[in-house]
Amino acid sequence: MAFYLIQTLNALSFSVLLMLAGLGLAVVLSLMNFVNLTHGSFFLLGSYIAVYWFSSGMPWWLAFPVAFAATGAIGFLLDRYPFSSFYERTHLMQVLLTFGLSVVFADLMRWQFGGDVAAPRIPDVLRGVVFILNIPFPIYRLFMIVFGFLLAGGLWFLVDRTIWGAVVRACVTDRKFLETLGINTKTVFTAVLALSAGLGGVAGALGSGMLAAHPGLDEEVLLLALIVVVVGGLGTFRGTIISALLLGFSFTFGRVWVPEYSNFIALAVMAALLVLAPQGLVVPKLRRV
Amino acid sequence: MGRFSITRRNFIASVGATAVAAPLCTPAIAQGVKPIKIGLVTSLSGAYAGMGESMRAGLQLFLAEQKNSFAGRPIELIVEDDQLKTDEGVRKFRKLIGQDNVDFICGVISSGIALAIRDVVAESKTLTFISTGSANDLARKAASPYIFRPTKTNWMLGSTAGQWAADKVSKSGCLTLAADYAAGREYVGDFVDSYQKLGGKVVKQVWAPLGTTDFAPILTTIAAEQPEFIYSFFASGDAVRFLQQFSDFRLGGKVKLVGTGALFDQEDVLPAVGDAALGGVSTYHQSPTAPASKAFAETYLKARGRLPGEASSSGYATGQVIKTALERVQGDPSNKEKFREAVLSGATDTIYGPMTFDPRNNQAILDIYVNEVRKGADGKPINTVIHTFKQVKDPGPGA
Numbered sequence: 001m002a003f004y005l006i007q008t009l010n011a012l013s014f015s016v017l018l019m020l021a022g023l024g025l026a027v028v029l030s031l032m033n034f035v036n037l038t039h040g041s042f043f044l045l046g047s048y049i050a051v052y053w054f055s056s057g058m059p060w061w062l063a064f065p066v067a068f069a070a071t072g073a074i075g076f077l078l079d080r081y082p083f084s085s086f087y088e089r090t091h092l093m094q095v096l097l098t099f100g101l102s103v104v105f106a107d108l109m110r111w112q113f114g115g116d117v118a119a120p121r122i123p124d125v126l127r128g129v130v131f132i133l134n135i136p137f138p139i140y141r142l143f144m145i146v147f148g149f150l151l152a153g154g155l156w157f158l159v160d161r162t163i164w165g166a167v168v169r170a171c172v173t174d175r176k177f178l179e180t181l182g183i184n185t186k187t188v189f190t191a192v193l194a195l196s197a198g199l200g201g202v203a204g205a206l207g208s209g210m211l212a213a214h215p216g217l218d219e220e221v222l223l224l225a226l227i228v229v230v231v232g233g234l235g236t237f238r239g240t241i242i243s244a245l246l247l248g249f250s251f252t253f254g255r256v257w258v259p260e261y262s263n264f265i266a267l268a269v270m271a272a273l274l275v276l277a278p279q280g281l282v283v284p285k286l287r288r289v
Numbered sequence: 290m291g292r293f294s295i296t297r298r299n300f301i302a303s304v305g306a307t308a309v310a311a312p313l314c315t316p317a318i319a320q321g322v323k324p325i326k327i328g329l330v331t332s333l334s335g336a337y338a339g340m341g342e343s344m345r346a347g348l349q350l351f352l353a354e355q356k357n358s359f360a361g362r363p364i365e366l367i368v369e370d371d372q373l374k375t376d377e378g379v380r381k382f383r384k385l386i387g388q389d390n391v392d393f394i395c396g397v398i399s400s401g402i403a404l405a406i407r408d409v410v411a412e413s414k415t416l417t418f419i420s421t422g423s424a425n426d427l428a429r430k431a432a433s434p435y436i437f438r439p440t441k442t443n444w445m446l447g448s449t450a451g452q453w454a455a456d457k458v459s460k461s462g463c464l465t466l467a468a469d470y471a472a473g474r475e476y477v478g479d480f481v482d483s484y485q486k487l488g489g490k491v492v493k494q495v496w497a498p499l500g501t502t503d504f505a506p507i508l509t510t511i512a513a514e515q516p517e518f519i520y521s522f523f524a525s526g527d528a529v530r531f532l533q534q535f536s537d538f539r540l541g542g543k544v545k546l547v548g549t550g551a552l553f554d555q556e557d558v559l560p561a562v563g564d565a566a567l568g569g570v571s572t573y574h575q576s577p578t579a580p581a582s583k584a585f586a587e588t589y590l591k592a593r594g595r596l597p598g599e600a601s602s603s604g605y606a607t608g609q610v611i612k613t614a615l616e617r618v619q620g621d622p623s624n625k626e627k628f629r630e631a632v633l634s635g636a637t638d639t640i641y642g643p644m645t646f647d648p649r650n651n652q653a654i655l656d657i658y659v660n661e662v663r664k665g666a667d668g669k670p671i672n673t674v675i676h677t678f679k680q681v682k683d684p685g686p687g688a
Contacts, residue, residue, distance in 0.1 A: 006509045115339030214526045214529075
C-alpha cells in the first residue's frame with residue numbers, strides 16, 4: 001500500500017516536470033500557432049541558473065524568479081528578432097529557424113558551462129525526507145509537486161479568467177478584429193513569448209534538483225514536452241495537464257513493473273492515444289460565425 | 290597566350306598561395322624531420338562531450354610535457370569530433386586516413402564507433418589505438434592486428450567486481466541495476482558469472498533504459514526490496530542522476546553500492562555528486578590514488594583544477610603507449626609489422642600501471658584497482674585504492 005502511494009507521488013513529481021515543460025510550449029503553440037523548438041534551451045538555461053544560484057549563497061528561493069526573469073528576457077529579445085517575422089510563416093519555416101537556434105544555444109551553453117554534468121546543491125530546507133509508512137520520500141519532490149500545480153493553476157487563472165487572458169485568446173481567434181479595437185497585437189505576442197520562455201526557465205530551475213543540468217538535456221526535455229503538447233491537444237490547459245499526468249504515470253509505473261520496457265510502454269500509450277484522439281485529449285469548443 | 294603563361298591573376302594567386310604555405314612548411318624543414326601525424330577522434334558534442342574534452346586535454350598535456358616530440362620527431366595532432374554517432378565516427382576516420390594521411394589514429398569513447406571503424410582501418414592498415422571503448426568483442430571476435438587497445442574490457446571490470454563482492458561484501462542479497470544497453474548487459478553479465486561461481490546469490494536484476502531521467506520508481510522498488518548491496522553500471526549524466534536520487538531517497542547508508550568505475554568516475558561524476566557517492570566501491574583500471582598515476586594526478590589538477598578520471602587518463606596513457614612504441618622503432622612507424630611487434634614487446638610504464646599487450650588480440654593486460662570513494666585530505670570525495678588485482682587479462686578470442 002505504502003509502496004504504491006510512494007510510486008504515485010513519484011509519478012506526480014515526474015508529471016509536474018512534464019507539465020511545466022509542456023505548458024510553456026503549449027502556450028506559444030496554441031495561442032500563437034508558433035512552433036518553438038528553442039523551448040528545451042530555455043529549460044536547460046533555467047537549470048544552469050538554478051545550479052549556480054543554489055551554490056552562490058543567495059536566498060535559494062530567489063533562484064526561481066531569477067530563472068524566470070532571465071529566460072523571459074531572452075524570450076523577449078528573441079521575439080524582437082528574429083521570431084516576430086516568422087509568426088505568419090508556415091510551420092516548416094518556424095521549425096527550421098528555431099531548431100537551428102536551439103543547436104546554436106546548445107553550443108553556447110556548452111561553451112559557457114562546460115560539457116560536464118552540473119548537479120545543484122539543494123537548499124537545506126528541501127533536502128530531507130518524509131517517511132511514509134517507513135518508505136522515505138524526498139521533500140524536494142513534494143515541493144516540486146506543490147509548486148508545479150500552483151504555477152499551472154496560476155497560469156490557468158491568468159489565461160482563462162482575467163482580461164489579459166481574454167485579450168490573448170481573442171488575439172488568437174481574430175487578430176485583425178482585435179487590432180480594430182485599438183490593441184497592439186504585436187505587444188500581446190511578445191508578452192506571451194516572454195511568458196512561455198520564462199515558464200521554460202522556471203521548469204528547468206525546478207527540474208534541476210531531479211535531472212541535474214548537462215548538455216543534451218535540452219533535447220530530451222523538448223521531445224517529452226512535444227509529446228505532452230501533441231497528445232494533449234492544442235488550445236486547452238486541461239489537455240496538456242491530463243496528457244502530462246498520463247505520460248508521467250505510464251513512465252513511472254512502467255519502471256515499477258517492467259523497467260526495461262518502460263520507454264516502450266509509455267510511448268505506446270501516447271501513440272495509442274494519438275490514434276484514438278487525433279485532435280488531442282481535450283478538444284476546445286470553437287464557435288465560428 | 291599558351292596554357293601555362295603567367296597572367297596577372299595567376300601570378301597574384303600563386304604568390305599568395307606560397308606566402309600562406311611557406312610558414313606551414315618551415316618548422317618541419319627547419320628541424321629536418323617530417324612530423325608524425327596523430328589523429329584523435331573523440332566525442333566533443335553530445336552526451337559525452339565532457340569526457341571528450343577531458344580525453345583531448347589528457348593527450349595534449351602529455352604532448353606538452355614531451356615538448357611535442359616523440360623519439361625525435363615532432364608531433365602534429367589533428368582532433369576530430371565524432372559527435373557520438375557511428376556514421377560520423379566512420380566519416381572522420383576516412384577523412385583522417387584519406388585526406389590528412391595520419392600515421393596513427395587514437396581516441397574513440399563509444400564502443401559502437403570502435404566496432405564500426407574496424408573495417409575502415411583494416412582496409413587502409415592504419416595503426417589505431419582505442420583509448421576508451423571497451424566492449425568485450427573488441428578484444429575477441431572483432432580484434433584486428435592494426436587496432437591496439439590500451440584500455441580495459443568490460444569483462445576485466447565486471448569479473449573482478451564479482452570476485453571482490455563475493456569475497457568482501459556479501460554472498461547473498463545482491464541486486465543488479467544497470468543501464469539497459471550493450472555495455473550494461475556485459476558488465477552485469479560478467480559480474481554475475483564470477484559472483485555466482487564463488488557462491489554469490491543474486492536476488493533481482495533491474496534494467497533501466499539508457500538516458501533514464503527519473504530513477505524514483507526504481508529506487509522505491511529497491512527501498513521495498515531491501516537488498517544488502519547493489520551492483521550497478523551507469524555512466525556520465527545517468528550516473529550523476531542515479532547517485533543524486535539514490536541519496537535523495539536516503540538509500541545511501543542502508544544499501545552498499547558496488548559498481549563499475551564509470552559509476553564513480555573521479556572527473557565527470559564525483560565532483561557533481563559530492564558526498565552522495567561516499568562509501569561506494571568500484572573496480573577500475575584507473576585511480577587518481579594509484580601509485581602509477583600520482584604524478585599525473587597532480588599535474589592534471591594544476592592544469593585543469595580537478596583530478597583526472599578515466600577519459601583524461603586514457604588520452605595521456607595512449608600518448609605514453611605511442612611514444613614508447615615509437616622509441617622502440619627509432620621514430621619510424623612506416624613498417625607496420627615492425628611497429629606492431631614494438632608495441633607488443635615488453636611492458637610500457639603508463640599512468641594505469643605497467644601495461645603489456647596480449648599478442649592474440651592487441652588487448653592491454655592491466656592492473657585493476659578496487660576503489661572506494663572516501664573523503665580526501667581536502668574534504669572532497671576521492672577514489673582510494675583498497676585492493677589491486679594484478680595484471681588482469683581478458684579471456685580473449687577463444688571466449
